[in-house]
């Protein structure tokens with residue numbers, strides 16, 4: 657019974673690490689990338705997403721992040737994706753943030769000029785929120 661549990665855990669870890677959107681081409685984004693947080697690591701916060709948040713992150717990747725990446729033709733870095741309540745509090749996120757549901761990501765091309773181009777691309781893609789943040793240092797997008 658113990659070995660079964662270990663296998664199940666390994667499969668889950670693999671699933672989280674595997675890029676999605678494999679129907680067309682390999683996606684540039686992973687659930688792991690949308691879940692990882694330097695702050696969570698530093699404060700020892702368990703930011704493991706519940707299954708419904710994983711579903712939302714997949715939608716965000718498939719409908720927004722990956723199409724934006726393809727149109728941009730350059731890497732997009734995810735600064736923050738899913739946040740559990742403790743992490744959201746730690747980073748000073750708003751109480752009803754879409755990050756809590758796995759529906760939002762803070763992303764950047766690495767430059768304000770690049771983010772301007774990314775903004776114009778995101779503007780035409782499906783979204784519920786699109787916010788120019790930190791003077792253009794990053795963009796908050798939610799689906």
Ligand SMILES: [Zn+2]
Pocket residue numbers: 755760761762796797
């Ligand atoms: Zn955000």
